[in-house]
Amino acid sequence: MNTEFVMPVPPFPRTPAEDEKLRGRLTGFKAGYDEGYLRGRLAILDGRPEEPLPVRNIHVMYVASGKGYPYSPLDDAVLYSLQKLTAKVTVTDVHQNLVEQAAVQRPDLILVLDGLDLSTEKIAELRSKGFKTAIWLTDDPYYTDYTMKIVVHYDYVFTLERNCVEVYRSLGCAQVHYLPFAAHREHYRPVTGRSQIIRDVSFIGSAYWNRVSFFRNIMPELMSYNTVINGIWWDRLPEAPLYGDRIEVGKWMSPQETAVTYSGSKIVINLHRAHVDEVENNNALSIPAVSPNPRTFEIAAAGTLQLSDAREDMGTFYKIGEEIDTFSTPLELMEKVRYYLTHEEERREMALRAFERTLKDHTYTKRLNQLLTVIYG
Template identity: 30%
Template structure:
């Protein structure tokens, strides 16, 4: 089987996704892989397709592909696969790309239901996976911080951290771009440490391993920079969930409807739905290290069994749609 993988064209974490996908595709027996990166080179794309003769052409997002390329993909005999990995936050963009692909996967089940309501019957739910070679366990001893949060300072995250600084005595590590501008003008507490920049996933893994509890909240569906005019409410967990679990780190995750599809509550993961519940569970699990470690270990086992990039790509290659 020949698979042509097209770069998303985006930087930072998407370059990491590209690398993970290419590495895993090459591990499948009987699969030959080519990688196309020059998205604006339509003639170059035609040439590589005519020479390589792919059985599957596969990409993430697809919104940077020129219309000539999209139209040509639609008319070919190979199986074209699109993986929408920013749903539901950019559904306004995604909806324009759907008609050009044979099979579409979305990371969010709410977005899948929306697309199906518009008569796109070829759309299926497929969360992102993780790379357990990058997100590896660390030393259980010597945790530096009580709580760690890695991500962008959305308003709900800022409010939550301000609440934790006010109501708890815990040491908090914050990692991500824009926090100094958005958050640290409001917070002068010595209990919080900041790395004010985007970090590579391998660096994020270090922070996950260095915290007793990783706080995992989700981007709001109605955040002002989204392109989600239909107001699709996200129902699925983020890829950070699998990354944290793969590190064998304990996480408190904001509850999402799809969480029980992937992890068993209180056995492999712990969630919260209110601020009061979060504070109560922080107090409890910071005082119960053995239980924390047991849940985290079970979470990593589940990831290795079901939630790596290899598992996701196996489903794409084999054409298993559900």
């Protein structure tokens, strides 16, 4: 179906000034048409109900990370999904007396998120009393110096990094499973009306040193577009003061604020952190990261085009070049920014395909259903 905007041009002669005015009107009409078409398609897709999943007659005690923001949105997503998929959920966190709570509540499964602040002695005592335990690790492989010390204490280990599976199995963990994060639709969804934010390009994330180095090479051209960078530590970028409030320093954005920003951007850059940080390295084995980060799914769920640095396992989740696109160098990123900002229909259709794929395959209810299927069949 041809969705290009066509507006008739009056046949009578015009002055150069009238030509310029008409071109401006045509550009404005076309931009409005493109935006309206995208928002309308997104609204239709967003209105579709999620595929029904089985509700298991089990009682899950969910142990939240206890770390507050930015982990609390993950807790919200997991809890929301568990409540849809199980008969009963009891919520607690790593700072509570879990042994005492479990003795009273008698859950079928104790599911821990992150777990770095939970003593392994508590987990050992719970298992000794017959409780089934599972942990979903949030930051692999970046904190494997710590996670390798705790995973052996759980019945089931779920990691969002494919390369950590065999590492944990080599430690003696019998049940290790690859389970990346996803998009929480209550947090990340597209703006289907007129967006309050209008950007060409956005990047949201902390200024890890690999990101600072990557962006420094292309800052003049990248910022020649309507580009805004948000996140903490961007005072590490020496050129940051040159761009004023277009590089926001020192702010954590809420999921809802992030989703609105994604949705109002024509392109969102997803640049993963390095698996070994130049300053703070908690991955002594230098386990490479090949799996997509949570933002991969969240950007797609906001209904916008994503340009991500190429990761080996990205193609498992999205069709590269059809649903999202990737880059390997700063120059390749800029080539694709230029291309998609001048090929509106391709940008729009790719964003729509990624959005539809995310709703179908990459929500937290789908991930928690996978987790429960591993444990209960």
